[in-house]
Amino acid sequence: MYIGSTDSRGLHHLVYEVVDNAIDEALAGYCTHILVTIHEDGSISVEDNGRGIPVDLMKDNENKSALETVLTVLHAGGKFDKNTYQVSGGLHGVGVSVVNALSIDLTATVWKHGYSYRMVFSQGLPQTGLEREEEDLEELKDRYARRYGSLPDDCPETREEFLSKYLSKVTGTMIRFKPDTKIFETVEFDYDVLAHRMRELAFLNSGVTICITDKRCEDLEECSEVFSYEGGISEYVRYLNHEVQPIHESVIYFGRKDEENKVEVDIALQYATAYSERIFAYVNSVNTKEGGTHLEGFRSALTKAINKMGKENKVIKDQNLSLKGDDVREGLTAIISIRLANPQFEGQTKMKLGNSEVRGIVDSLVYASLCEYFEEHPKDLAAIVDKALLAYQAREAARKARELARRKSIFESSGLPGKLADCSERSAEKSEIYIVEGDSAGGSAKQGRDRRFQAILPLRGKILNVEKATVHKILKNNEIQALISAIGTGVGESFDIEKARYHHIIIMTDADVDGAHISTLLMTFFFRYLQPLIEAGYIYLAQPPLYRISKGKQEKYAYTEEEMKEILQEMGEKGVNVQRYKGLGEMNASQLWATTMDPETRVLKRVVIEDAAYANDIFEKLMGDDVTARRDFIKRHAKEVTNLDI
Numbered sequence: 001m002y003i004g005s006t007d008s009r010g011l012h013h014l015v016y017e018v019v020d021n022a023i024d025e026a027l028a029g030y031c032t033h034i035l036v037t038i039h040e041d042g043s044i045s046v047e048d049n050g051r052g053i054p055v056d057l058m059k060d061n062e063n064k065s066a067l068e069t070v071l072t073v074l075h076a077g078g079k080f081d082k083n084t085y086q087v088s089g090g091l092h093g094v095g096v097s098v099v100n101a102l103s104i105d106l107t108a109t110v111w112k113h114g115y116s117y118r119m120v121f122s123q124g125l126p127q128t129g130l131e132r133e134e135e136d137l138e139e140l141k142d143r144y145a146r147r148y149g150s151l152p153d154d155c156p157e158t159r160e161e162f163l164s165k166y167l168s169k170v171t172g173t174m175i176r177f178k179p180d181t182k183i184f185e186t187v188e189f190d191y192d193v194l195a196h197r198m199r200e201l202a203f204l205n206s207g208v209t210i211c212i213t214d215k216r217c218e219d220l221e222e223c224s225e226v227f228s229y230e231g232g233i234s235e236y237v238r239y240l241n242h243e244v245q246p247i248h249e250s251v252i253y254f255g256r257k258d259e260e261n262k263v264e265v266d267i268a269l270q271y272a273t274a275y276s277e278r279i280f281a282y283v284n285s286v287n288t289k290e291g292g293t294h295l296e297g298f299r300s301a302l303t304k305a306i307n308k309m310g311k312e313n314k315v316i317k318d319q320n321l322s323l324k325g326d327d328v329r330e331g332l333t334a335i336i337s338i339r340l341a342n343p344q345f346e347g348q349t350k351m352k353l354g355n356s357e358v359r360g361i362v363d364s365l366v367y368a369s370l371c372e373y374f375e376e377h378p379k380d381l382a383a384i385v386d387k388a389l390l391a392y393q394a395r396e397a398a399r400k401a402r403e404l405a406r407r408k409s410i411f412e413s414s415g416l417p418g419k420l421a422d423c424s425e426r427s428a429e430k431s432e433i434y435i436v437e438g439d440s441a442g443g444s445a446k447q448g449r450d451r452r453f454q455a456i457l458p459l460r461g462k463i464l465n466v467e468k469a470t471v472h473k474i475l476k477n478n479e480i481q482a483l484i485s486a487i488g489t490g491v492g493e494s495f496d497i498e499k500a501r502y503h504h505i506i507i508m509t510d511a512d513v514d515g516a517h518i519s520t521l522l523m524t525f526f527f528r529y530l531q532p533l534i535e536a537g538y539i540y541l542a543q544p545p546l547y548r549i550s551k552g553k554q555e556k557y558a559y560t561e562e563e564m565k566e567i568l569q570e571m572g573e574k575g576v577n578v579q580r581y582k583g584l585g586e587m588n589a590s591q592l593w594a595t596t597m598d599p600e601t602r603v604l605k606r607v608v609i610e611d612a613a614y615a616n617d618i619f620e621k622l623m624g625d626d627v628t629a630r631r632d633f634i635k636r637h638a639k640e641v642t643n644l645d646i
Contacts, residue, residue, distance in 0.1 A: 017095030025050030149574025297362030
């Protein structure tokens with residue numbers, strides 16, 4: 001409930017919750033350094049140089065220490081004391097106690113006044129009392145060096161002198177925990193996923209240094225990074241745009257406060273020659289992946305400001321022309337970061353901001369700030385408006401092309417592509433469409449399917465890589481036209497998820513490198529142009545078997561090499577025939593149905609977006625123009641490859 005899931009996403013959310021506590025200390029002005037370490041035994045620790053969790057006894061709580069209370073009682077954290085934090089992230093103050101409850105082992109260490117306070121828990125229950133030890137000089141020096149990279153030049157020679165001079169540098173908290181294997185589907189932390197989030201937090205909180213280290217690596221230099229950005233979200237925008245060509249040199253940045261409502265708004269944005277928009281919105285450093293009122297306010301202000309200033313400065317010559325939101329956001333990279341005392345989120349995991357007053361506040365502040373900026377930087381305004389006008393012209397050209405296509409009846413009279421073998425079911429919730437690689441596999445799929453609810457759309461070859469193409473070129477591509485037409489939602493400003501003809505859109509490709517490439521091309525298209533379908537949970541990847549194992553009349557299918565070995569051991573290796581499938585065309589219709597299309601036996605993987613910024617980065621690296629970034633990614637992950645056909 002509190003972490004959203006028990007899969008990899010929920011596992012990593014545990015770390016974020018602990019780190020968020022450290023970030024709260026940073027926002028309050030008490031923390032500058034955070035150390036995240038993945039240990040060899042599978043545990044993970046988060047250390048900060050904040051004030052340290054209180055350790056005093058709480059007489060009104062059965063003489064428990066404050067540390068024990070914070071770690072075992074929901075809603076006991078400082079986030080529920082308005083005097084402690086004005087703004088905070090995390091799960092409404094329950095984060096660290098939930099982490100404790102979901103860990104087979106958790107050790108909390110607090111450093112205060114030259115003493116180390118330690119307490120051990122298991123599954124949320126105390127295993128020891130609160131232990132206190134006086135620290136010697138070497139322990140203090142080791143912690144200082146670990147946090148700041150080296151000892152101070154004027155390092156004192158006695159414990160008392162060190163504490164007198166550097167006490168605030170060596171206080172803080174460390175939470176080290178090991179997730180419970182009985183709760184989580186996996187307890188293997190992904191360094192790249194965690195590093196991305198730490199980098200993100202460092203961008204959002206200028207002045208905070210976050211170090212992450214993976215001690216499982218043989219080469220610690222490759223698995224250790226330090227993130228610190230004095231430029232804050234402006235540097236974040238530059239980082240996101242490092243692979244594209246900006247159309248104006250400077251990142252537009254402004255920070256504004258609404259003192260009355262206690263809302264702080266930080267905005268950074270820059271336009272590039274790219275075609276997609278990338279807007280990431282945060283509230284108190286929490287990524288609001290589904291947007292909310294702050295995003296609505298920003299979008300409204302941006303559209304109004306560009307139209308107003310474009311006309312006033314005669315860059316938009318037609319005074320009757322009004323650029324739309326899609327036009328002014330093409331090629332935009334923007335970070336929206338707001339801080340407020342009492343955020344109201346839709347859902348426990350904070351995907352969407354619901355505070356109604358925030359929309360108007362952000363709209364007003366952003367509109368005034370943008371108008372002021374464009375007044376002082378007319379060249380940047382001209383470049384942005386020219387980009388938006390080109391987007392408007394391309395949108396109009398695409399609209400006319402669609403109308404022409406309809407008039408010429410490119411598709412069948414039904415409006416559906418001729419290659420589509422549709423199902424008879426008319427309920428979208430009960431209907432499925434298999435997007436199949438190649439005509440031969442499409443033929444087997446058509447023969448093997450259940451015609452009542454399963455539609456088949458075969459695609460010829462590899463679709464266009466939309467990461468490198470203009471919208472106009474994309475919409476002219478025959479395979480993409482067929483795909484859009486079959487799904488029924490439209491694309492761009494005409495997109496309407498309510499018109500989706502299928503709630504199961506299943507990508508079914510060969511279990512080889514080419515098949516994986518085709519799947520990736522399709523997912524790139526869905527991510528860039530039909531993302532709401534992913535967010536709604538409509539996109540799936542079919543999992544055809546890798547092996548057919550037969551012995552006499554006995555026949556079984558294996559989806560992994562490990563599963564194949566288990567079946568071989570079960571059957572006995574004598575007289576066993578093992579067939580390795582490389583393509584869907586190697587299976588007849590009945591086999592394809594039994595293994596990949598029968599709802600009773602098939603394996604489908606739902607495509608989800610856990611982190612839009614991270615997903616965007618991955619698509620840019622793997623599908624974009626930067627060969628170096630792609631090569632570095634491949635080198636880093638080469639050892640993780642399994643079942644590779646050579």
